[in-house]
Amino acid sequence: MTSPVDLPEMLHYMAPFVAFQDLLACARVSRQWHRFFTPYIWYSIVVPEEWSNDAAFPPLSVLEKNAHFIRSLTLKASKGLSSFFRHCTGLKTLVVFGEHVAKPHPDLWDELTDLIRHNASIEWIIFGFSLSNAPSTAFLKALPEACPNLRRYESSQGRYDDPEQVEALMQAITRLSQVSSRYEYFVNVPTVKRWTFPHLCELTLKDARGLGTQTQVDLVCQCPNIRLLKWTVCRETFFPVQEFCARIPAACPRLCQLQMDGCGLPDPDDIGRILDSLARLxxxxxxxSSITRRTFRSLGRHFQTLQLLDVVDCFYVKSWMVQQILENCENLTKLTSSVLLMRDIVAGKDWAAVGLKYLQVNMVPTKSFAVSIEEQWMTFxxxxxxxxxxxxxxxPRSWTPREGLLYRMECGVDQLRTLTKLKVLIMGKSWQRMSKEDLAWMTGHLENLTKVEGIFHPDWDQHLKLSDGFRECGIEVQVIERPDLLYSGDLMDDGEDDFAEYEAEEEDEEDEDYEEEEGEEGDDQDEDHYADPQQQQQYQQHYSQVDELAEDNDVPGDIVTGAGVHAGTMGTEANADPGPRAVDAEHTPRVLQ
Incomplete structure (x- = not known):
């Protein structure tokens, strides 16, 4: 009698969830399992730089034998692999980066052109350069015909200095739905108004040097069906706010998803003007960027349609703003922001964003070392x-002696029994005061919890015991080093002075916002505003503040590296490594090294 686990339907269900080492073990169970699991073992391959000298990497003969199983191929080297390329016939994803494209051997682009001609099924191509070269003109010209299923093209740090090369790139893009260009250099770019990109629905433009802002506006306007725009101009350039508001909403009526940073936005109300120009967000x-009162009013126009909001690294985001977002955005599924004071939760209305799946907000009590049970209870x-x-x-995301939301029974944590779908719980980088009873309740009632992170008790030994308790229940605990704050003199501070200073600073900022609004209410900025030398100096000062934030958050998806797939954050680019970036974790292929 056939075992149920031998049924093809069961094996197809199990295989995607099996770790790579376990796949190897499964392939040795029987001939049937070997035939079934072999394609999953070879589904994705990463070719290391010194592949021929790497004992852990399969020899060329084995690669050629199993090449037809490969669906995702990542090349950190290519020399000596031309015969292997000819056996690859079922690729869906091609990733190319590393020293071999920074300093290519003479036949590289001929070999890659031949590779794509044998793989009409390719849907996604990713390149990572080092500002020294880019795909050859012959390769780009071959793309439309060789890869009719290609929908997604990503390139970082390429240098396009041949007009014919740019012409071939633009022609290839006309058939694509997702395009990403990051930190690239363009020379002698002809007008882009000659092309239309009717299929493009997602466009990323980051630090496109050599493309003037007017040319970039023209490019966006040639994408009538675009829905998602990720746009950052070079630091030396002003963002074309007026051109954006005047042209893009009319040319791109479906645009409803926007990602930007503060580069080139010297006026803190510029984001508000952009939000006012969009019909739906x-x-x-x-x-x-700065979230002033004016900008927040503009954001309020989109509360009924807003589904995702990330302002965690923005300036002047007030607690009352976060509370109003939670009270009014009924369709919100993801929110990341900075601080939400528990006093605003107590004084506010019930949250309407009941469909949230992802919430990241630092919830701060009014008094640090005199915890209000009422505040904690109503927050839960x-x-x-x-x-x-x-x-x-x-x-909080950085270590602080200030207590936050305490996951204790006496504070009302047992109210979270309704969160039956909760998988990840991050208590932040401040200490908890959990007991065994609190641990028992969480592990017994949050059945889908798979990962927790935090300092569970000021006593480090007690923290380690509680960590072991989570692990015994099959819950992953993020390993952290013992922070100095736990045994420094900072713990002797009652925290009252710090909070009073925080409140005074917040009130001063609100007064400044109000004064700015009174002086600028109803006034539109003309072009001279951006040409003013004093305004230019303000811009440089502003950018010096936001530069670090923009660089640290330039990773919107997963980074495909030789070691595997590593989770990233907002944006997609690792500055030190020109390697490829995969922005969709769900579709990032399994990596075999």
Whole structure:
């Protein structure tokens, strides 16, 4: 009698969830399992730089024998692999980066052109250069015909200095739906108004040097069906706010997802003007920008349609703003922001964003070392309304002696029994005061919890015991080093002075915002505003503040490296490594090294 696990339907269901080493073991169980699991073992290959001298990497003969199983191929080297390329006939994803493209051997682009001609099924191509070269003109010209299923093209740090090369690139893009260009250099670019990109729905332009802002506006306007725009201009350039507002909403009526940072936006109200120009907004991701009262009013126009909002690294985001977002954005599924004071939760209305799946906000009590049970209890009460939550982060991202939301029974943590879908819980980088009873409740009632992170108790030995308790229940605990704050003199500070200073600073900022609004209400900025030398100096000062934030958050998806797939954050680019970036974790291929 055939075992149920031998049924093809069962094997097809299990295989995608099996780790690579376990796949190897499964392939040795029987001939049937060997035939079934071999394609999964070879689904994705990463060719290391010194592949011929790497004992852990398969020899060329084995590569050629199994090449037809490969669906995702990542090349950190290519020399000596031309015969292997000819056996690859079923690729869906091609990733090329490393020293061999920075300093290519003479036949590289001829070999890659031949490779794509044998793989009409390719859907996604990723290149990573080092500002020294880019795909050859012959390769780009071959793309449309050789890869009719190609929908996604990503390139970083390429240098396009041949007009014919740029012409071939633009022609290839006309058939694509997703295009990403990051830190690239263009020379002698002809007008882009000659092309139309009717299929393009996602466009990323980051630090496109050699492309003037007017040319970039023209490019975006030639994408009538674009929905997602990720756009950052070079630091020396002003963002074309007026051109954006005047042209892009009319030319791109479906644009509803926007990602930007503060580069080139010297006026803190510029983001508000951009938001006012858009008819509908579903996703907004900002980094290093200012959220003034005027900008927040403009954001309020989109509360009913907003589904994703990321302002965690923006300036002047007030607690009351976060509370109003939670009260009014009924369709919100993801929110990342900075601070939400528990006093605003207590004084506010019930949260309407009950469909949230991802929430990252530092929830701060009014008094640091005199915890208000009422504040804690009502905060947990509001969290209990978010029954769809899968990822919850409620603490600070940097170490602080200030207590935050305490996951204790006496504070109301048992109200979270409604969060049956919660998988990840991040308590932040401040200490908890959990007990064994709190641990028992969490592991017994949060059945889908797979990962926790935090300092569970000020006593480090107690923290380690609680960590072991989570692990015994099959829950991953993020390993952290013992922070100095746990045994420094900072713990002797009652925290009251710090909070009073925080409140005074917040009130001063609100007064400044109000004064700015009174002086500028209803005034539009003319072009001379951006040409003013004093305004240019303000811009340089502003950018010096946001530059670090923009660089640190330039990783919007997963980074495919030789070691495997590593989770990233907002944006997609590692500055030190010109390697490829895969922005969709769900579709990032399994990596075999």
């Amino acid at each position: 579903e996703q907004l991701m900002l980094c290093g 009460e509001q969290l209990s309304r978010l029954t769809q939550l899968q990822h919850l982060a409620t603490g």
